[in-house]
Amino acid sequence: MALRTAGSMLMVFIWSETVVLGQNGWRVTYNPQSICALKRSTVDLSCSYTYPRGHTVTGTSWFYRWSVVKPQNDDRVEYYGDRVNDCTLRITDLRESDSAEYCFTFRTQIIQGYVFQSVRSESYSGSPGVRLSVTGLEAKFLTIVTEGEPVTLTCSTTCTLTDNPNPTYIWKKNRQRLTNPKTKSNYLYLDPVSSEDTGRYSCAVNGHENLPSAEETLTVRYGPKRVSVSVSPSGKIVEGSSVTLTCSSDANPPVVKYTWYKKNVTSPKASGQSYSITNISSEDSGEYYCEAENTIGAQISTPQLIIVAEKQASVKNASIGIIVVVLVLILCLSVLMWFRKKASKSTSDTRDRRDTVDNGQVSGKKGNPSITHTMNIDNSGIGSNLICTIHYCTFICPLSSHKSK
Secondary structure, three states, rough: OOOOOOOOOOOOEEEEEEEEOOOOOEEEEOOOEEEEEEHHHEEEEEEEEEOOOOEEEEEEEEEOEEEEEEHHOOOOHHHHHHHHOOOOEEOOOOOHHHEEEEEEEEEEEEEOOOOOOOOEEEEOHHHHHHHEEEEEEEEEEEEEEEEOEEEEEEEEEEOOOOOOOOOOOEEEEOOEOOOOOOOOEEEEEEEOOOHHHOOOHHHHHHOOOOOOOOOOEEEEEEEEEEEEEEEEOOOEEEOOOOOOEEEEEEEEEOOOOOEEOOOOOOOEEEEEEEEEEEEOHHHOOOOEEEEOOOOEEEEEEEOOOEEOOOOHHHHHHHHHHHHHHHHHHEEEEEEEHHHHHHHHHHHHHHHHHOOOOOOOOOOOOOOOOOOOOOOOOOOOOOOOOOOOOOOOOEEOOOOOOOOOO
């Protein structure tokens, strides 16, 4: 093969690729070198790179766990860098599985020589890379406690948050933010804990309230409270009837033993949540109370007064009432008969007088006497008034006048 003479130039391109390891002019900088971020939050892996003059960047990529990060295949990843010196990578909706070491690699190309030119490609990897740790929040505490004990709740992470190394924590109970809680750093203090503190607790970092921890349930055990006695049936209790007393209380764990007592009686009357007294008598009158007990403690109720009315007194009162009614009835009938007798006599005398009038005949129309007797007896019950009312004597006696001729 002949070579061209003067004025001609032979150009030969030789391709080669070199991996640069930490030489002058080659660098990848991560700021910061280690990142701790909350689960479900967004993080930027801030990165910049440099290379010697004369090189042209031909490609960039991020690696983690020996795999290439491909933004085009994951909508949670976005490359914010360029082919000059910015290599920032953004990851949204962080997951704990995103925790890894991320390394940035770039490739360059340079043309060398005049007559015999060569194209050399070089690549540089910024190793070690940036370490990303993804942490969730966790509310930690003893889930079962006893009333009166001191309880400490801790909001914990697996690493110190990079963007907020000294955060303020907020606490929620049953998804409602606590007002004026006793807190210090990432601790919540319940001292002493009470039955009202039972509920579901979660914590969050101030500024990231939308990223709370999972809820944990606090159960507070306590002895019986608000122990009371109810009586059935309510109202007046008559001798010979039946009465049921019921003991009620609030306790956690539930009451395991109920005991019934009568005031001024040393031995218990019965056990169980309900106590029934059948064929009750006046001797059963008195104050009754119950004791409720669980594994934490015991409490007694306020005494309930039971008054039993004697049945004999009721029968006696009813008998007296009946006797009074009969006596009044006899009295009223006697008065009625006396008035009837008197009315008959008055009618006879009137007829005799009408038969004769001063030497003449009396003409007229005889009237018929009308006698009405009404007796009302009202016996509304023992102690009521007995009323005997007699309506008597309605006479109609028209007499015609007599004129002498």
